[in-house]
Amino acid sequence: MKALQITGAGEYGIANVPQPTILDDQVLVRITLVSTCPRWDIAMLGGKDMFDQTRPPDYPLPPGFPGHEAVGVVEAAGPSVQGLRPGDRVAALEHLQGQGAYAQYMAYRERDLLKLPDTVSDRKAVSTELLKCVVLGLDQFEDVKGKSMLVAGLGPAGILAIQVARLWGARVIGIDVSPERVAAVNALGIGEAVLADSLGDRRFDLGYDCVGAAPSVQNVLDRTNEHVVIFGVLRGELIYRDRFWMNGIKLESHKARPVTERYRRLLLDVLTRPEMNTECLQTKQISFKLYAEGVETLKRQEAVKICFNPQEAF
Structure with a gap:
């Protein structure tokens, strides 16, 4: 072959x-x-x-x-x-x-x-292999329904993450430093996207970083009240500020784990949804x-x- x-x-x-x-x-x-x-x-x-x-x-x-x-x-x-x-x-x-x-x-x-x-x-x-990884990462939040979520990075993982999180009931905003990527996501109608420097003082319950570069993760962490998952491969160092400790903000990396029957059902449910692009x-x-x-x-x-x-x- x-x-x-x-x-x-x-x-x-x-x-x-x-x-x-x-x-x-x-x-x-x-x-x-x-x-x-x-x-x-x-x-x-x-x-x-x-x-x-x-x-x-x-x-x-x-x-x-x-x-x-x-x-x-x-x-x-x-x-x-x-x-x-x-x-x-x-x-x-x-x-x-x-x-x-x-x-x-x-x-x-x-x-x-x-x-x-x-x-x-x-x-x-x-x-589907990437979708599996995104689903596993989002599942680390345990329950996203009704929560506000910031997804950083509108590459392949971010495009999937904003859609899956919305399907699961989260209120999601995606950010990127590229105007072209932001425009592309908005044109697809798969979720709301804005430039990373246009958020002002907005804060979110949950943060999902698909970039991995320390400045991106730090921006997500600084804007999150409860829980941040780093999906991207982390490069650089972060500051876990005093107020994060005081508020009990959880920061964790993506955890690889076996695909159980539950995850197979979740993947098939997502893949068969007409609105999932x-x-x-x-x-x-x-x-x-x-x-x-x-x-x-x-x-x-x-x-x-x-x-x-x-x-x-x-």
């Missing part, structure tokens, strides 16, 4: 690699659509490790890496797989170590896939031959995400 492989900073090619073999509890999936995860793609092609930007990644990256937001069709299932069979459409929730979804086929554990109803298109489901994330669909150009487009914030059909894009 064919897979994209990043071999160095700014360098990549198309590799011919063996089709994955599956274990008893795994399924083989033919990938029909895969989406970029901008920070991963920008960092890994740009010569910086995703979590430690003082050093480069270990090149060459595994074939298909860092692709992980994917949807596809089950081709084969191991003998201990109970809930999936060939022909089922599935979205990835996790991936096996050492594999990447910028490839024509992937092996997954059954528990790392979400079976999709026919009513949910590939384009709507392709970023996840297709808007996929700004462009291109060939892997244009991967570097696509990453540059992401860096310039001229696209939210870019998707590829691995059965055709090589």
Whole structure:
């Protein structure tokens, strides 16, 4: 099969690699659509490790890496797989170590896939892995109904967060430093968005930061009365002010945890809501031959995400 492989900073090619073999509890999936995860793609092609930007990644990256937001069709299932069979459409929730979804086929554990109803298109489901992470982060608030919430950063995670929080009953405002991103969110009609420096003295019950840069998190924390969750990868240091301690404001990072049956129901509920717009994330669909150009487009914030059909894009 064919897979994209990043071999160095700014360098990549198309590799011919063996089709994955599956274990008893795994399924083989033919990938029909895969989406970029901008920070991963920008960092890994740009010569910086995703979590430690003082050093480069270990090149060459595994074939298909860092692709992980994917949807596809089950081709084969191991003998201990109970809930999936060939022909089922599935979205990835996790991936096996050492594999990447910028490839024509992937092996997954059954528990790392979400079976999709026919009513949910590939384009709507392709970023379910990101949606899962956003849902897990918002669930750390325990109950958002009736609460006011500030969501910082209107990239892919923020666009999903403002919609899910609204579906769950929160009163949400999204902020960004980019006028183009603010205008785009408002034009989509998926929630209210304003420039970060236009909030005045407004305060919120809850804060959800999808940026990670310390100035953004600090701004959210300074405007929140009860609870802040940092979804983005934190870079820099924060000040936990005296009044935060006096008021009992809770500050925590996003917590990765297993996808329980409850979370599967929440994800399917969100994905099947007509008012939930996840297709808007996929700004462009291109060939892997244009991967570097696509990453540059992401860096310039001229696209939210870019998707590829691995059965055709090589």
